Amino acid sequence: MPQIPRRRPTAVREPLQDRPVDGRKRVLLAAPRGYCAGVDRAVVAVEKALQRYGAPVYVRKQIVHNIHVVTELEAQGAIFVDEVDEIPEGSHVVFSAHGVSPMVVSAAEDRHLHAIDATCPLVTKVHREAVRFARDDFEILLIGHDGHEEVEGTAGEAPDHVTVVNSPAEADTVEVRDPSKVVWLSQTTLSVDETMETVNRLRTRFPELQDPPSDDICYATQNRQVAIKKVAADADLVIVVGSANSSNSVRLVEVAREYGAKAAYRVDYADEVQQEWLDGVATVGVTSGASVPEVLVQEVLQVLAEAGYGDVEEVRTAEEDLMFSLPKELRQDISGQRDERALGGRSR
Ligand code: SF4
Numbered sequence: 001m002p003q004i005p006r007r008r009p010t011a012v013r014e015p016l017q018d019r020p021v022d023g024r025k026r027v028l029l030a031a032p033r034g035y036c037a038g039v040d041r042a043v044v045a046v047e048k049a050l051q052r053y054g055a056p057v058y059v060r061k062q063i064v065h066n067i068h069v070v071t072e073l074e075a076q077g078a079i080f081v082d083e084v085d086e087i088p089e090g091s092h093v094v095f096s097a098h099g100v101s102p103m104v105v106s107a108a109e110d111r112h113l114h115a116i117d118a119t120c121p122l123v124t125k126v127h128r129e130a131v132r133f134a135r136d137d138f139e140i141l142l143i144g145h146d147g148h149e150e151v152e153g154t155a156g157e158a159p160d161h162v163t164v165v166n167s168p169a170e171a172d173t174v175e176v177r178d179p180s181k182v183v184w185l186s187q188t189t190l191s192v193d194e195t196m197e198t199v200n201r202l203r204t205r206f207p208e209l210q211d212p213p214s215d216d217i218c219y220a221t222q223n224r225q226v227a228i229k230k231v232a233a234d235a236d237l238v239i240v241v242g243s244a245n246s247s248n249s250v251r252l253v254e255v256a257r258e259y260g261a262k263a264a265y266r267v268d269y270a271d272e273v274q275q276e277w278l279d280g281v282a283t284v285g286v287t288s289g290a291s292v293p294e295v296l297v298q299e300v301l302q303v304l305a306e307a308g309y310g311d312v313e314e315v316r317t318a319e320e321d322l323m324f325s326l327p328k329e330l331r332q333d334i335s336g337q338r339d340e341r342a343l344g345g346r347s348r
Helices: 037-053 067-076 102-110 121-135 149-155 192-205 219-232 247-258 294-306 328-334 340-344
Strands: 026-031 057-060 078-081 092-095 114-117 139-143 162-165 182-186 237-241 263-267 283-288 312-316
Touching: 026 219, 026 294, 037 057, 037 067, 037 092, 037 114, 037 121, 037 328, 067 078, 092 102, 102 114, 114 328, 121 139, 121 149, 121 182, 139 149, 139 192, 149 162, 182 192, 192 219, 192 247, 219 237, 219 247, 219 283, 219 312, 237 247, 237 294, 247 263, 247 283, 283 294
Parallel strands: 026 283, 026 312, 057 078, 057 092, 092 114, 139 162, 139 182, 237 263, 237 283
Antiparallel strands: none
């Protein structure tokens, strides 16, 4: 059975109280936050597949790491599975934004599945780097979290050449065959600071360590971390909207704590905000991970307004306008129909 997290039953929540604090109550709302171009494309890909082929459309793993998004797509007819062998032969399957290894692609072919690859193009870029460095017989130190789908997919491109480095501490102990032929790559959704610490420690041990040709940590992860650093410096409390299995959301909580927030918590839904988090809090920072629809942030703002935090100031550190075109399998099938999303994703 799929191990995909589900929305817990809605709790009956006591309304938050507007208690007095020292200073003016306010919210600093980080921007950019929420949906990135890769998540937007993946979600639209499932919606388009459902419209084009009809339900059910199968999705391997969570299309993006957000319970709300998964629940909404299930209501439209998507069926989420852990592996392709759970899917009836000949069905349509969407591969998630986190990417898949070549083994998964070939397992889908063996079952004659019609695959739509919604891997984020920025994850595909890392896959290509892994293939190229493996071809040149480099040992690849892949900084990332063992067991995360993206890491499994990237490592699966060159299993004999990749060693996963989970943390700065592991950089001190990892062994390589030939220290003169080592390169580091990374998961796209890590903490920038922690990754650089890992790289520095690796370079102390392997001075000839090569860098990736360009940043592997993606623009969206970096931008959200820069924004929350600025907010956290002035915040008594930071609330990050995002799911527990969302790497970039969890990193935002850590970054907020590191950069000055007195406390930081992650919530999937507004009804998880606790009264005691607000005790003595004048300034609340709010942000959301790259897989989080804006509606969930607005619900958190509503709940905070009930508690007296109706004064919301946006703190913007970057503009984002990147959009990716839909997966090629859908573009081909939809070509001929007049549909702007087929060519350019969507903005909202
Ligand atoms: S977080 Fe970055 S790598 Fe992941 S889907 Fe979004 S843009 Fe792509």
